[in-house]
Amino acid sequence: MSLKYIFYPKSVAVIGASKIEGKVGYAIMKNLKDFNGKVYPINPKYDEIFGMKCYKSVLDIDDEIDLAVIVVPNIVVPKVLEECGKKGVKGAVIITAGFSEVGNYELEKKIKEIAKRYNIRVIGPNCLGIMNTHINLNATFAKIFPPKGHISIISQSGAVLNAILDIAPLLNIGFSKVVSIGNKVDIQESDLLEYFKDDEDTKLVVLYIEGLKDKRFLKVAKELSKKKPIIALKSGRTEMGKKAAKSHTGSLAGEDVVYESAFKEAGIIRAYTFEELVDLIHLFSTQPVIDSNDIGIITNAGGFGVLAADSCVDYNMKLPNFEDTTVDKLKDILPSSATISNPLDIIGDATPERYKKVIEVLSEDKNIKGLLVILTPQEMTKPLEVAKSIVEVRNTHRSLKNKPLITSFVGGVSVKGAKSYLRKNGIPAYITPENGVKALYKLYKYSLIKVKEDYDExxxxxxxxxxxxxxNNKEIINQLLQNPxxxxxxxxxxxxxxxxxxxxxxxxxxxxxxxxxxxxxxxxxxxxxxxxxxxxxxxxxxxxxxxxxxxxxxxxxxxxxxxxxxxxxxxxxxxxxxxFIDRDKIEIIIGGKRDDIFGSVIMVGLGGVFVEVLKDVSFGISPITRDFAIQMLKELKSYKVLEGVRGRAKKDINFIIDTLIKIGVFMDIHKNIKEIDLNPVFVFNENEGGCIGDVRIIK
Structure with a gap:
């Protein structure tokens, strides 16, 4: 059944509605007062709540009910859900806690069976609830109802949701759908992602994940990320997750590296901290994506321009020359002492008007696809006035419609108000030039995700x-796998x-x-x-x-x-x-591990000290395409060793790529293999191939 009855209900029944302030049933009724549809409070204790007739049971209502919000004690939930099923309720949000999160698995199993029997789609239990700002649906007990917007968020934590909603007004950003997913007895992340794919009111999807039990997640997320950006914060990064087997791959493939690989495969933009999550939400909800890494930097301090240029090297961003017409226009605007190059130092005495004119000129330069504007407070600088001029030029200049405009106001007390003004007006403002470059890189990186080819012939x-x-070799293969x-x-x-x-x-x-x-x-x-x-x-x-x-x-x-x-x-x-393999070679490790959610996780790293001590390895989720294999190798800090350093011959990188692809396919076919280690794999010189020195298979 479609989730539209959950997000666009015409009628909502609150089972466990209350008149008592401080009760969850009271908060939900209060939050639903502006809902565009009908609200039916249900509680046998009352005749009316908030001036609305109160019913003893959902079965007593002479109307169709699209959505039930359930806030009764946990032991009563199966009974009221059964009544919802008999009534023909299409969707339910179970706010009530006290299920699998406290070890009460049997009770959770019971509600799962009831929901399945009556084909009721369920969010929860143990959740904050859901919102749809576009129809004033606030079926939660949260204090804040955010302004209307195009960000949809799915969270496994009600507290994280509340924090984001509380920060949103400071950034002047709005939301579309807000979902606290709870214990996920029925509706999983993949169901929601699938729905958001075609939801016109959703332009950006945000995830807070503690753990997945959703085998469709990768497939659906991959499809969605081609259309709309997905940002995810995964908690528990430092935990090793499940106890691994004794192979290298098992011990290195902790829970977080598997999620990292899955996000990479799905085209999900990962935030590593809550602060970064908020920054990315603001960035992707206010700025256009760019399909080129050619950017322009404007600064009133040469030193910070140099730091930004260094950061461009770190993030593979380019600083192209300006067009001749741009140079001519800049000569008329800037003092004669100014050197016209990229980064562009507009001198320490730069006025708000000078900032404005320079931004206008660079926004029209076809060589520049995105802009970073740096300000550092000096005696003659007016940060707030500069911020206002930046907002004005962004709002009035059409050439900035498809070019991101990022700012780095470097300083403390004197730039605090200016940064706040910029953020409230839809322009990201960072404290360092490096973070400004990183933001532009993220916008460019997403454009690569959109065009990434998944099919590999x-x-x-x-x-x-x-x-x-x-x-053709079924018998011998089975025999060999009996004792691998x-x-x-x-x-x-x-x-x-x-x-x-x-x-x-x-x-x-x-x-x-x-x-x-x-x-x-x-x-x-x-x-x-x-x-x-x-x-x-x-x-x-x-x-x-x-x-x-x-x-x-x-x-x-x-x-x-x-x-x-x-x-x-x-x-x-x-x-x-x-x-004995007696020839010029280098040792690498290639491995595969079976993950319950994501399937075959493939690993590569250089052998010896690189894997044992430095843990310089890279992971990917199968199928490993050629492009993805190259990306995995280039993520290794030791990759340059393969390319040949200090006069040593370049190694056969194509052989490694081919082996990664084939091990991915091998693991996908042999699902009874839990782990495989090829360690060492001897890689010979370029075009000479290689050889597998040792193999370990764990079933």
Whole structure:
């Protein structure tokens, strides 16, 4: 059933309405007094509330009810929801708390079953309620009803919602739909995002998330972000989330990095602090998006212009030359001592009129797609008057309609009023030039999200090929996955065309000698399901002089390790004898982890100290397209190592990209695999490919 009955009801029943000030039922009735539709209070204790007839039950009303707002004690909720079902109520907002959030899972399950049986769409329980400013619907117990606007917000916290609504008047921003989502017994974030996609009154969507249980979220968010910006604040960034398995991928893929990857994949603009969330709401609700990173900077202090230029390098923003006509006009406006370049220093004695004229000229320059105006207080500066001139030129100059205008008023006491004036008039004002550049970067970055191509022909081709391989080799694949030790895991990957070293599993000393002779320079590794990190157990010997003695040593080391680590019933399946990869290479790690909500999470990082100590890794949600794989690699601080530094050869980056794509597809096909680690993956020089040195699969 459509959510329109929740957001655009013609009639609302308040079940648990009250006459007593301080009660939630009283606050909701009071907040609904200006609602454009009909309101029906329900409470067997009263005959009337606020001059309206009060009913004993929703069943007593001689009218259709679109929305029920339920504020009765938790044990009564199933009874009144059942009555709503019999009445044919289409939507319900359950404000009442005391369900799964306090461990009362059975009661929550009961209301879920009732809602499903009667096809009632439910928000909550344990929520603040909902608002739709466009029809004066305030079905909440919040103190503030915001002005009408085009921002829709979904929050798992009523307190965060209240704080944003309280700040909104200072920024002069309005809202469309406000939803406190509560325990999400029925309606999930994806349902709301899907609705907002085609809601004409919603231009910007804001999310406050504590955790998701919504498997459709990624798909729906991706669709919405192509049409409208989504800003999200996710709490709990520092928690590791669920206890990971013992692989590198599992230990590094904490809850937050998975969400980070999901937001990246979905095109969601992430805020990392509440302050940043508020800044982003103001920015995206007042400024147009730009499809170019060419910006212009105006400043009355050269030093801050330089800091802004440095920040442009950090955020990959460009400072193009002005058009010739712009230069000519600026010569007539600026003192002869002024140097006309970008950033443009309009000198410390800049008047409000000079600011205004310079902004007008640069707004018409076709090379400039966005403007940052910096002011620092000096003896002759009038910050508030400058702010007023900026607002005036923004409101009167048509060429600024499609160009963002951002300000950085650097200072404290003397610029406080000016910044407040700018914000109230729809112009973001920051305390630093760096934040001003960052704001323009965010507007540009969103334009890239809108044009990002999700379909990747090569990914689809790999998927088709891997599905065919799976079907044709079903028996052997199932057999190998029953015991995915390193030897079997490599055999499995080789079926799908992943490059692995030539190797044999030696069961005794004689076989170890035979295989070493066959391979020449080789490496010997213990194979045991209880020993995941072989080097810690002394389970690796490179190029042994005496393979028989090496075999014995590996077995003894494994037994000693098991004894030291209290591993009972040690299983040793043999010793893997493999060719030694003796060529110019670099080691990286590639991994995959199964997430309950988002599916396959893929990781990449440089090996050795980079992953063990620096944790220099990047994550993405499958499917990994070529563009996304490149983005993942470029996020690594150590990426330049792959490109070749200090005379070292460039490595085969295309091989890494290809492996990331294929591991994503492999994980999507084999849903019984919880984690996979390819560590190390040897990457050879450019155009020479690579080879998977070790594999660990956890089912």
């Amino acid at each position: 090569y990914v689809e081709k790999v998927k088709e090929e891997f599905l065919k391989i799976t079907k 030790n390193e030897y079997n895991a490599k055999k499995l990957l080789s079926i799908y065309g992943f490059p692995v070293p030539k190797g044999y599993l030696a069961k005794n000393e004689d076989e170890a000698l035979e295989y070493c002779k066959k391979l020449g320079k080789c490496v010997m590794k213990i194979v045991s399901p209880q020993i995941l990190h072989k080097t810690e157990a002394g389970g690796v010997i490179i190029n042994p002089d005496n393979p028989k003695e090496a075999f014995k040593k590996l077995i003894n080391n494994a037994k000693e390790y098991a004894k030291k680590n209290n591993i009972d019933n040690l299983i040793i399946e043999g010793v893997l004898v493999e060719e």
